[in-house]
Amino acid sequence: MPDALHFEDFPPGEVAEYGEIDVSADEIIAFAREFDPQPFHTDEEAARAATGGLIASGWHTCALLLRMNCDAFLVRTAILDEAGVEEVRWQRPVRPGDRLHVRRHTLAKRAREGRLGEDEVEFLYEVVNQDGEVAMTQRSLLKLKQRSQPVGK
Amino acid sequence: MFYEDFRVGQSAALGEATFSREVILAYGRRFDPRIIAQAVEGGAPLVASGLHVAAAGMRRLVDMLSSLRAAMAERGEILPELGVSPGFEGMRWPRPVQEGDIVSYSMETVSKRETSKPKWGLIGNHFRGVNQRGEEVLFFSSVVLVARRPKDL
Numbered sequence: 001m002p003d004a005l006h007f008e009d010f011p012p013g014e015v016a017e018y019g020e021i022d023v024s025a026d027e028i029i030a031f032a033r034e035f036d037p038q039p040f041h042t043d044e045e046a047a048r049a050a051t052g053g054l055i056a057s058g059w060h061t062c063a064l065l066l067r068m069n070c071d072a073f074l075v076r077t078a079i080l081d082e083a084g085v086e087e088v089r090w091q092r093p094v095r096p097g098d099r100l101h102v103r104r105h106t107l108a109k110r111a112r113e114g115r116l117g118e119d120e121v122e123f124l125y126e127v128v129n130q131d132g133e134v135a136m137t138q139r140s141l142l143k144l145k146q147r148s149q150p151v152g153k
Numbered sequence: 154m155f156y157e158d159f160r161v162g163q164s165a166a167l168g169e170a171t172f173s174r175e176v177i178l179a180y181g182r183r184f185d186p187r188i189i190a191q192a193v194e195g196g197a198p199l200v201a202s203g204l205h206v207a208a209a210g211m212r213r214l215v216d217m218l219s220s221l222r223a224a225m226a227e228r229g230e231i232l233p234e235l236g237v238s239p240g241f242e243g244m245r246w247p248r249p250v251q252e253g254d255i256v257s258y259s260m261e262t263v264s265k266r267e268t269s270k271p272k273w274g275l276i277g278n279h280f281r282g283v284n285q286r287g288e289e290v291l292f293f294s295s296v297v298l299v300a301r302r303p304k305d306l
């Protein structure tokens with residue numbers, strides 16, 4: 001990946017907005033049938049009483065964020081390790097007809113002692129709907145290669 | 154299960170999920186194009202998305218709760234209202250899940266807290282996935298709203 005994104009390409013404090021995914025009832029139901037078959041995710045009728053209509057599984061919203069992150073930058077980022085997800089908050093339901101995008105904040109970065117070329121970046125992702133409301137936040141750690149440290153040294 | 158039925162320190166086996174090549178690819182096609190790139194490249198066994206490993210565990214949990222509810226219904230007991238989860242924390246993937254791996258999931262109750270609403274309590278959990286060699290492949294902490302047993306029961 002000669003044109004890959006490296007550690008240096010994610011300055012702390014940067015805010016980037018990207019992505020656009022329309023969420024349909026069919027997709028909400030299909031995901032939930034496979035991973036989270038609770039009535040408020042799979043059954044329009046039951047959801048009306050419980051949650052005022054069908055809502056997406058939080059794991060579906062995580063997956064949609066992953067997709068938008070992949071398309072925007074992960075596929076061309078020199079990742080050493082997906083160190084983990086610090087925190088996910090499902091703040092507002094995602095419903096059929098919602099159009100989601102991502103607002104990514106680069107929170108902090110730290111060089112690991114004694115590990116040349118390996119650095120950790122912490123991102124805060126907000127999944128935002130068409131009304132500008134935050135449906136979900138996710139804080140994640142990624143270990144990235146440094147451009148200044150040639151690979152393999 | 155009602156809030157009152159959970160015991161701190163108690164662990165429940167949730168069942169297992171097999172990560173076949175097809176299952177890993179199907180998730181990748183929808184949410185993680187890096188897996189498709191990996192498949193095209195060939196060579197190494199495919200590695201499942203970390204969030205896929207977690208979502209498959211959610212399915213095992215929902216299935217277990219559904220069968221508990223079915224048994225309660227059969228005994229003519231009142232069913233607790235289903236609560237939602239506000240999110241999770243500290244998700245780690247100590248080892249990758251590769252094609253052919255079988256992951257066994259478990260959930261341990263680590264805390265209980267009553268809320269200001271008399272209807273709901275908060276249950277804190279540690280959620281784990283272990284592969285067929287006994288190695289941990291998934292860990293996270295979560296808090297779920299669980300209905301409290303009505304006073305007259």
